[in-house]
Amino acid sequence: MDNHRISEITKVLPQNVRSTILRQQISYDRLEEVHLRTGMPLILRYDNSEILMEQCIVTPEDMREALELISNHSLYAYEDDIRQGFITIPGGHRVGLAGKIVMQDGKIKTIKHITFLNIRVAHQIRGCAASVYSFIHNSTHIENTLIISPPGCGKTTMLRDLIRQISNGNSYYEGQTVGVVDERSEIAACYNGRPQNDLGIRTDVLDCCPKAEGMVMLVRSMSPRVIAVDEIATPDDVEAVRYVMNCGCSIIATAHAYNADELRQKAQFEQLLAMNVFKRIVTLGRSSGAGSIEEEVVL
């Protein structure tokens, strides 16, 4: 058991939940999620299955304690994060929050009576993008690449490792400056502005920034050779991708789709694919576990 890493999770849990988990001899590498729901038993997502801990019922007091510990006793400093529905804690783990939404002028103002917490344990799989890296690299530059898969198949993990490899380079390819727009803090998992995941030595991160605006900002300010974004979906995102390409940067993006054919049916991607913007499409699936490379297409 990796004591240091498991303590990143346990130290934000209330006392009785913490002691319950520590009694279970949990392995950090296999722990995926910790679910706390007020009045309900503690549930762990562990090693692709669920562990129901009926002896540990989460009380409102536990929830208050958890929120205090998650926010490092400074819940007031996380109002923007709460509005987005998650808080990133040291180690890059994300805590999803749910409760009663308070609206103001048609926008979410905050979440009150937070009753549900989901701690998603961050895992980096170093080297998982090794074959994709050589696939998307031509002799001079990185080709515009789209990584597609259904949810939970490892797109973000693949993208993260790809960014790290492009940034650091290897004995065949020299490292390149990478700009990352991390709208939901999933790629870099920044805490106090510092990436908790290793994204390489030549990577600049715009954390919690809308993708479309972030891509334009990076091109103007950080002169990246490659721009990486997770889950492009809106017409604004697509427009920003076209802008980036016209500025001479390569782009690596991910999108939700089962395969390239399904992607073509989505209106916002139809034009991009018709214009042959992306030269490489990598499809991920679960045929040999999450993150399996199902298809690599050269366009």
Add this chain to the structure above:
Amino acid sequence: MIHIFLKICGMALVMASAVLTGRQIASGYRKRLLELDALRRCMMILDNEIAYSSSALDECFEAASARCIDKEISEMFADMSRLVSQAHGERASDIWDRCVNSHEGSLHLTDTDIAELYNFGKSLGYLNAQMQTDSIRLYMSVLETQISDAAARVDNQCRAAKTLSIACGAFVCIILI
């Protein structure tokens, strides 16, 4: 002759110690006023740090400690900052209780003041910005009441302490004679 000389020396010592005791007690009343004022200033800094900088709690306490005019209170706030930043999975209110407990012996605050200080800690760490600053401002208003009350009485208290001490010293001297 020697007998009388020793009595005079003894009376002089009794009177000196009575005067010093009176001054010590009076100084305690004045120090209480200074400590309450130092606490009020620290609360203002906490309030500003939370309302305008949204700094983390440990940074807020560190800032308050750095600018505190009273050494003991400054140390108490510095301890709080250090323990909160260590993040051992304790609640902020429990950490605050420990800090107050370890410093209250060196402070000149009354039992009521200390009770209010403990009470303030109960609101730390889990409130949103508005509620957190409201709770700090509430404690500041309590402190202001305590300060104005103490300021109004401090001169009389000091005078009474000094006079009573001297009177007690004189009484002991009379018994010695």
